[in-house]
Amino acid sequence: MDRKPWGIGVAGLGTVGAGLLQFLGENPAFAPAGGLAYVSGVSARSRSRPRPVDISNIPWFDDPVALAQADATEIFVELIGGSDGPAKAAVEAALRAGKPVVTANKALIAEHGAELAALAEENDAPLLFEAAVMGGVPAVKVVREALVGDDIHSIAGILNGTCNYILTEMEATGRSFEEVLAEAQRLGYAEADPTMDVGGFDAAHKITILAALAFGCAPNFAAAEIEGIDQVALLDIRMAKDLGYRIKLVASAERSPHGALVRVHPTLAPLDHPLARAGGALNALFIEGERTGRLFLQGPGAGAAPTAAAVAADISDVIAGARRPVFQAPAEDLTPFDPVDPSKLMGRAYLRFLVKDEPGVIAAVSETLAEAGVSIESFLQKPTEGAEGVPIVLTTHAVAESALSAAVERIAGLPAVLDRPRLLRIARI
Amino acid sequence: MDRKPWGIGVAGLGTVGAGLLQFLGENPAFAPAGGLAYVSGVSARSRSRPRPVDISNIPWFDDPVALAQADATEIFVELIGGSDGPAKAAVEAALRAGKPVVTANKALIAEHGAELAALAEENDAPLLFEAAVMGGVPAVKVVREALVGDDIHSIAGILNGTCNYILTEMEATGRSFEEVLAEAQRLGYAEADPTMDVGGFDAAHKITILAALAFGCAPNFAAAEIEGIDQVALLDIRMAKDLGYRIKLVASAERSPHGALVRVHPTLAPLDHPLARAGGALNALFIEGERTGRLFLQGPGAGAAPTAAAVAADISDVIAGARRPVFQAPAEDLTPFDPVDPSKLMGRAYLRFLVKDEPGVIAAVSETLAEAGVSIESFLQKPTEGAEGVPIVLTTHAVAESALSAAVERIAGLPAVLDRPRLLRIARI
Structure with missing residues (x-):
């Protein structure tokens, strides 16, 4: 089997980074497709901070961009975090140099994913981010590959x-x-x-x-x-x-x-x-x-060990050599989706009102809802322990969100309603 | 984007095969990595059997082996089933011809996986089988790729x-x-x-x-x-x-x-x-x-649509071009695992006995268990409706399976025990 060495540059040495170094140190031949992964360089804010792994023998980079560009870095792993700043600069530098990038940075991908996908494509470099979503649960892989x-x-x-x-x-x-x-x-x-x-x-x-x-x-x-x-x-x-x-x-x-x-x-x-x-x-x-x-x-959606395992799986995928667009379509074809108009959105809701303990209040609330076309599914009023006002809670049948918000606004204005009504949605799944 | 045509040869046109033909007909460009999938040939037991898809314009092969070897077949999909016979012959023919194989055939992979992996490797042809396990649930991909x-x-x-x-x-x-x-x-x-x-x-x-x-x-x-x-x-x-x-x-x-x-x-x-x-x-x-x-x-672990979607995901993976060993290691390094000696296996159990309704029976059962080192966790006896014998049920604490079997054998031999005791295991997960 091909045991070509793969230099892994790791930027960011928090718990996930340290976990990854430990894993790669103990399992350099972990990728089933072959290769021998070794940590070719590291970068972090502090070189001397105590860590559970010894980094004294690994080349150190003060600047993650320099690590991303270093000749020895064949796969760049970004674990710095943050949607901008050094994380973005280093990922961009790695992609520009045509190097595969593996990142756990959800903010970076969610906020700059489209432009990074374009950069990855121009430079024919994979950009993978399994560890950015749900830690050890392979949600990205399942959605990206298993459900095509x-x-x-x-x-x-x-x-x-x-x-x-x-x-x-x-x-x-x-x-x-x-x-x-x-x-x-x-x-x-x-x-x-x-x-x-x-x-x-x-x-x-x-x-x-x-x-x-x-x-x-x-x-x-x-x-x-x-x-x-x-x-x-x-x-x-x-x-x-x-x-x-x-x-x-x-x-x-x-x-x-x-x-x-x-x-x-x-x-x-x-x-x-x-x-x-x-x-x-x-x-x-x-x-x-x-x-x-x-x-x-x-x-487990977080934690050093599951997240480091997700990063390792992405490194293994790079070594296996599949080429897929970052977001299922070529970057030039990617458009943002149209948000949905709330008047088209139907759903059930939970409403809580704090009302004066006096006759006619429940009738007034119910009438306001009925006028707005909101139909009540269940109703709950519990005896209170001498507090000011009585909480009443109800759930509605499915209703357009816009109608519901309008009804809540009107109820908030009723003289017997003491506090801002609380609206929570009921799961549709 | 590269829209190279990919000829898909489909052997076996049951519900999954028909579902796949329908999907590919409607979504030829489904693979995110590119390509244009078209059905280049089909084979099944009966050409004329009524099917929900029209196959009159697709080249027909009486023999799945001939379909596997046909020049137009670039990916061979085996949906015939069965661990031997035409399914195995056709998969072997495709692999020998260096063609990627996608199969839903669990019996074939479970019983001949190692030799097929060797053949796939010799001929540098992927062998994928997501649809063989849990239908639409990507268990194979998760275990093979996400947890490396x-x-x-x-x-x-x-x-x-x-x-x-x-x-x-x-x-x-x-x-x-x-x-x-x-x-x-x-x-x-x-x-x-x-x-x-x-x-x-x-x-x-x-x-x-x-x-x-x-x-x-x-x-x-x-x-x-x-x-x-x-x-x-x-x-x-x-x-x-x-x-x-x-x-x-x-x-x-x-x-x-x-x-x-x-x-x-x-x-x-x-x-x-x-x-x-x-x-x-x-x-x-x-x-x-x-x-x-x-x-x-x-x-959903079965069903035409989920299983066809799993086959499609494997076709997409072939197009994406990743190269991984079939079972995580080169075929020559694959060895069967050692089965575990039952005396090493600890677990909890459920036992049911049908006993004569007479004094001393429960004592005899309990003593036999105690002598064998089996400790009782819970015990249940329910009034019966005039049936012959009384069922008694108990659960045990963790015990070696060999000790438990020995105890059950001894209890089966007690004169007051009317029927073969029933032993069920309690989940360890």
């Missing part, structure tokens, strides 16, 4: 382990979002600045990439509708459960004759639904296609 | 939709195996000769293939331990449910320091376990690796 004989209608899943952990803990322990987040930060499960995760942006990057692969479009992060979990109240988690649902941060992409819709928002999933049952830091994904029907994938 | 950066310890799943349908219906309707099988045959869900499915052989072919890919071994169908569902009694389904379990036909492959174990048998899975929750004709698979942890895949 299908027309994918929709994909939906739990793509952010931190949010899933926080929501799982809130339900299990009855603590607020703020308390659980603070604990997750203490334990290292959430970043010091948690915005990317809890604001839904990380999940939005990932679903943007999957949507581009599924629908053969340019990634269009700007068109993603994003709502995080920072406004999810414990009360909603409890009320939803009483109605038979669990609140999850669901990222979804749907293709329809009206265009495509990519969004991330807290979503009610029936308690026995596989998405509702994926707890803790798990990631889970449904893919629905015309021919295949429904595929479900679940596994 | 991992060490897979075990895989386990529901790989036969017919058995899963029968077990699901038995539980749901309270009918016997024989009744549900007869209905499934009437509805076309089971074959006239159901042995391959209900005998566990189909699932064993599939797990043999996955084991070879997961462990980098030669497929070793002869070493698979196989037990089907034809002996699963409604009573066991009910008793298991009372104990919190559902009976599923689980195919599993485990790697240990003692070798590898590949087997198929009815298995008790806890009711809230994803395998227990995969009902009807669904297929489901767990893959457990050193670095990735646990991956779970679920989807």
